[in-house]
Amino acid sequence: MDEHHCTDDQLCERCYGQAVRAKDHQAGVIGQCWAERVCRGEFRAQAGWPENDPKTVAIARRLVRALARDPRLLDALARACTAGAAAWWRSRPAGYRVEHSAARAIWALETDEHEHERCMVVEGGERCPRAPEWLVRSEDAAWDDYAYVCDPHRELVAAPGHTVTSVEQGKGETA
Numbered sequence: 001m002d003e004h005h006c007t008d009d010q011l012c013e014r015c016y017g018q019a020v021r022a023k024d025h026q027a028g029v030i031g032q033c034w035a036e037r038v039c040r041g042e043f044r045a046q047a048g049w050p051e052n053d054p055k056t057v058a059i060a061r062r063l064v065r066a067l068a069r070d071p072r073l074l075d076a077l078a079r080a081c082t083a084g085a086a087a088w089w090r091s092r093p094a095g096y097r098v099e100h101s102a103a104r105a106i107w108a109l110e111t112d113e114h115e116h117e118r119c120m121v122v123e124g125g126e127r128c129p130r131a132p133e134w135l136v137r138s139e140d141a142a143w144d145d146y147a148y149v150c151d152p153h154r155e156l157v158a159a160p161g162h163t164v165t166s167v168e169q170g171k172g173e174t175a
């Protein structure tokens with residue numbers, strides 16, 4: 001006689017073990033993608049992933065919520081998720097390791113009469129030769145009021161809080 005009748009939100013030992021084995025990897029991959037997204041932002045200069053930080057765990061639980069109805073399973077998958085994020089963070093590609101302050105220090109903006117025709121970014125003493133495609137503006141008085149930049153330099157210049165609008169060639173407004 002089959003006496004097995006556990007439910008999705010209250011798994012027995014055996015079903016819990018099966019569910020963890022089945023979904024653990026997926027939760028880890030969700031964590032890797034999460035870490036990669038975070039690493040594109042201001043947080044990228046952090047040396048380590050705050051794996052056991054309550055806020056991190058809370059976000060991880062939200063990210064894997066669709067995979068589990070059982071509270072114990074949700075806990076296990078949240079751990080797998082933030083562990084996957086931490087693993088990605090430790091081995092993240094060199095391109096993600098640029099310290100924010102260092103990135104700021106190695107480039108500057110040049111303002112001249114050609115700013116509508118040429119990206120304003122200067123790196124290593126060389127003015128970028130590309131045409132600007134984006135106008136980046138900031139409300140922050142401590143920063144330059146605006147910058148005309150090419151597409152590859154858009155991410156470098158447009159920090160959070162800046163507005164980015166597309167520039168129609170040759171029709172830039174005079175600031």
Ligand SMILES: [Zn+2]
Nearest residue numbers: 006011012015
């Ligand atoms: Zn069961």
Ligand SMILES: [Zn+2]
Nearest residue numbers: 119128150153
């Ligand atoms: Zn450029």
